[in-house]
Amino acid sequence: MLALLHALGHVALVLGYQTPSESPQTILQTSGLDVTAPFIFNSLSGLLTQWPNTVHGTGHSIAPGILHPFTLLYHARQDSQLPPPSPEWLAWDPEMSYAIMVSRGGQSHLTTYRTTRPAKIIYLDGMSAAWGSGWLDSQHMFIYGMSKNGSKDISMWDDYGRADKLCEWAKSRDVEGFVRMNAGFEIIWCDFESPSLQLVSHLNITPPGTPERPSSWPRFPGRNLIPMELETETLDDPPDRPPRRGPGGGDPPRRGPGRGGGGPWQPPISDLALTGNLEWVRAASHRAFAPQPHLTLFYSDMVTFYHPSLTSLVRDRFGQPMRSHRLVNISSDDAQKVVSEVDSVLVRRAAGELGTNFDWSTAARSIVEYWGDRISHMHTYLLNASDPSVNTTASLLAIRTLAYTPINPFMQPGITPNASGWDLFFSLPTAFLPNGFVPNTNVTALERCTSQATGFLSQMQMTPQERLLRTSVESVLARLCNDVRQISVSSMLTYPPPVPPVWCHLCTEF
Ligand SMILES: *[C@@H]1O[C@H](CO)[C@@H](O)[C@H](O)[C@H]1NC(C)=O
Ligand SMILES: *[C@@H]1O[C@H](CO)[C@@H](O)[C@H](O)[C@H]1NC(C)=O
Ligand SMILES: *[C@@H]1O[C@H](CO)[C@@H](O)[C@H](O)[C@H]1NC(C)=O
Ligand SMILES: *[C@@H]1O[C@H](CO)[C@@H](O)[C@H](O)[C@H]1NC(C)=O
Ligand SMILES: *[C@@H]1O[C@H](CO)[C@@H](O)[C@H](O)[C@H]1NC(C)=O
Ligand SMILES: *[C@@H]1O[C@H](CO)[C@@H](O)[C@H](O)[C@H]1NC(C)=O
Numbered sequence: 438m439l440a441l442l443h444a445l446g447h448v449a450l451v452l453g454y455q456t457p458s459e460s461p462q463t464i465l466q467t468s469g470l471d472v473t474a475p476f477i478f479n480s481l482s483g484l485l486t487q488w489p490n491t492v493h494g495t496g497h498s499i500a501p502g503i504l505h506p507f508t509l510l511y512h513a514r515q516d517s518q519l520p521p522p523s524p525e526w527l528a529w530d531p532e533m534s535y536a537i538m539v540s541r542g543g544q545s546h547l548t549t550y551r552t553t554r555p556a557k558i559i560y561l562d563g564m565s566a567a568w569g570s571g572w573l574d575s576q577h578m579f580i581y582g583m584s585k586n587g588s589k590d591i592s593m594w595d596d597y598g599r600a601d602k603l604c605e606w607a608k609s610r611d612v613e614g615f616v617r618m619n620a621g622f623e624i625i626w627c628d629f630e631s632p633s634l635q636l637v638s639h640l641n642i643t644p645p646g647t648p649e650r651p652s653s654w655p656r657f658p659g660r661n662l663i664p665m666e667l668e669t670e671t672l673d674d675p676p677d678r679p680p681r682r683g684p685g686g687g688d689p690p691r692r693g694p695g696r697g698g699g700g701p702w703q704p705p706i707s708d709l710a711l712t713g714n715l716e717w718v719r720a721a722s723h724r725a726f727a728p729q730p731h732l733t734l735f736y737s738d739m740v741t742f743y744h745p746s747l748t749s750l751v752r753d754r755f756g757q758p759m760r761s762h763r764l765v766n767i768s769s770d771d772a773q774k775v776v777s778e779v780d781s782v783l784v785r786r787a788a789g790e791l792g793t794n795f796d797w798s799t800a801a802r803s804i805v806e807y808w809g810d811r812i813s814h815m816h817t818y819l820l821n822a823s824d825p826s827v828n829t830t831a832s833l834l835a836i837r838t839l840a841y842t843p844i845n846p847f848m849q850p851g852i853t854p855n856a857s858g859w860d861l862f863f864s865l866p867t868a869f870l871p872n873g874f875v876p877n878t879n880v881t882a883l884e885r886c887t888s889q890a891t892g893f894l895s896q897m898q899m900t901p902q903e904r905l906l907r908t909s910v911e912s913v914l915a916r917l918c919n920d921v922r923q924i925s926v927s928s929m930l931t932y933p934p935p936v937p938p939v940w941c942h943l944c945t946e947f
Pocket of ligand 3: 814818821826827
């Protein structure tokens with residue numbers, strides 16, 4: 438049972454269910470797999486979804502893409518300036534704009550825009566629009582890499598400084614904004630006079646019953662109110678400053694929905710505004726696992742801070758779970774490499790080189806769907822195995838079926854009735870074709886399980902970024918296929934079932 442638990446632990450780690458005693462890093466090193474493959478895979482499978490990015494926190498992927506035409510976007514502010522100064526923020530969910538602004542008290546104005554044409558954007562994954570330890574690392578290190586003399590000294594609170602620097606870089610590259618996530622998705626929009634935006638409405642949405650705003654309370658957005666001293670603050674400033682633009686609550690300021698209702702950071706607001714943050718979270722929860730719509734990412738152009746060539750980042754990842762993979766110690770060379778890679782993919786796409794058009798994100802999500810639930814289901818059987826009330830024979834039968842199910846589409850026990858489990862999975866090049874040509878018959882079940890989805894891409898023109906994604910996907914699958922096969926066979930050897938199943942030839946010789 439211990440060996441089984443161990444094997445399951447390996448598999449579970451690949452999908453992000455971590456056991457406390459073993460870090461992914463140590464396990465992957467002992468297994469000899471590419472150490473960053475599962476992290477790249479995890480980033481990829483979670484792109485544009487709320488929950489995986491909330492769990493990882495620190496983003497590592499930089500994916501160019503386009504915002505679809507005719508997408509509605511919202512911008513709220515306390516003054517009625519139109520167009521707003523640039524850069525500013527656009528939300529996909531009006532609930533986000535509403536909650537951020539009405540919780541400030543005073544007047545709230547909502548401007549609604551519609552995109553008129555595909556607009557180039559860059560998506561930064563993780564909790565990249567929130568103030569938290571590590572959450573801004575990928576932006577800050579990207580900014581650091583933009584110039585040879587770049588500085589890492591960027592204040593967590595300095596939203597406008599960050600946006601200015603990103604937009605200055607974006608200008609000559611025809612990139613109109615940066616998509617980030619907090620609770621739900623938003624965009625740093627670089628130019629509100631861009632022809633990509635069409636004004637839809639401009640309304641004073643101040644909720645009825647809103648008290649006068651105390652005159653001491655700053656207006657939001659507060660570009661001109663950021664005191665000089667903030668310029669000198671460094672990474673990970675403690676959260677002890679008044680909020681600049683995150684939605685507040687009774688909590689200390691952070692760029693995420695607060696609990697609402699009259700704390701020291703919050704001015705008096707209308708009763709109708711009290712549920713604003715809850716409604717914001719309700720909107721964000723629709724993206725828990727369903728990707729944010731209205732934009733298309735170019736996976737063949739996805740750049741990652743997990744690229745194995747970025748060696749300055751390896752040390753800080755060692756023995757750490759994904760949520761602690763910080764980027765702040767990146768070398769200047771490595772940071773510049775990331776920026777040049779993003780530049781090169783933008784130039785390449787502009788020149789019409791688009792890669793394979795394979796939908797990498799859906800492929801990765803399908804792998805999680807296929808294996809994830811079964812692994813965690815097996816895990817619950819193993820977790821309670823030592824409970825005296827558990828019928829371990831029944832548990833083993835259940836585990837064996839759960840392990841057999843995902844590997845069965847790759848084997849042919851039907852034409853080799855007496856083959857061992859080992860042979861079925863590893864050695865027999867499947868087989869035997871009575872007539873005609875069937876492709877991919879001369880591969881083992883392990884090879885089929887590992888590369889059925891992506892192996893064919895080797896015949897196509899992949900971008901270097903796609904080659905890395907393919908290695909990541911196949912490394913993760915090799916691990917899943919191999920370990921689950923091992924569980925399937927060991928579950929029969931440890932506790933032979935009372936009634937041999939019809940496919941019991943799998944039980945022998947292993
Ligand atoms: C970087 O700093 C050096 C020394 O301070 C200076 O000579 C050089 O011009 C700077 N380069 C850029 C691109 O700002
Ligand atoms: C960065 O490097 C310093 C100095 O080696 C180290 O003390 C620190 O823990 C590292 N930071 C992170 C976030 O790993
Ligand atoms: C043990 O876990 C399995 C799988 O979740 C469950 O079906 C079973 O009821 C559990 N048994 C006990 C005694 O908790
Ligand atoms: C345990 O489960 C097995 C398989 O389902 C069953 O045959 C056996 O009767 C069960 N034992 C007890 C004590 O319930
Ligand atoms: C499988 O093994 C059984 C029992 O040893 C034997 O009777 C049968 O002929 C074998 N079948 C094949 C196809 O080798
Ligand atoms: C099947 O693959 C093996 C090993 O790659 C090779 O030696 C063999 O010639 C192949 N057989 C056929 C029929 O292609």
